[in-house]
Amino acid sequence: MRWAPADRAVGDYDGRDRTLEVFNADVPEQRTLLRELRLARSEIERAIGGPLVVLFHTSSETERLYPEMSTRRHYSFLADRISEWMQRDHGEEPSFDPDQIERFTIEAA
Numbered sequence: 001m002r003w004a005p006a007d008r009a010v011g012d013y014d015g016r017d018r019t020l021e022v023f024n025a026d027v028p029e030q031r032t033l034l035r036e037l038r039l040a041r042s043e044i045e046r047a048i049g050g051p052l053v054v055l056f057h058t059s060s061e062t063e064r065l066y067p068e069m070s071t072r073r074h075y076s077f078l079a080d081r082i083s084e085w086m087q088r089d090h091g092e093e094p095s096f097d098p099d100q101i102e103r104f105t106i107e108a109a
Contacts, residue, residue, distance in 0.1 A: 001020055001021065001022050001023070002020075002021050002023075002069075003019070003020060003021075004016060004017075004019035004020070004021050004055065013053075015050065015051060015053040016053070018045075018048045018049070018050050018051065018052055018053055019053040019054075019055050020052060020053070020054050020055070021055045021057065022054060022055070022056050022057065023057045023062040023066060023069045023070075024057070024058075024059045024062050024069075024070070025056045025057065025058065025059075026058050026059050027058065030056050033056075034054065037052075037054065057069075
């Protein structure tokens with residue numbers, strides 16, 4: 001999700017400045033997301049000064065029109081997984097000597 005950026009207008013309509021874009025939300029999940037949002041909607045609308053506009057993008061439209069959003073999602077997922085791994089106790093796993101690991105480098109093609 002993100003607030004619709006002013007520099008990348010999604011159209012000219014009343015409430016554009018209060019638009020929340022939701023990416024990778026296919027039709028079956030859109031109702032569920034709206035129900036979950038309902039719990040905080042009045043508080044959000046007070047904070048933004050008017051009615052909230054929710055703009056859904058399906059997974060296929062996200063990939064087609066906003067590929068950078070999909071990339072961000074993957075980076076976020078990877079960061080979460082690395083964070084989980086770092087916080088886990090690895091006491092029973094075999095240890096390794098960092099000096100014995102060959103350095104990994106990426107060379108330009």
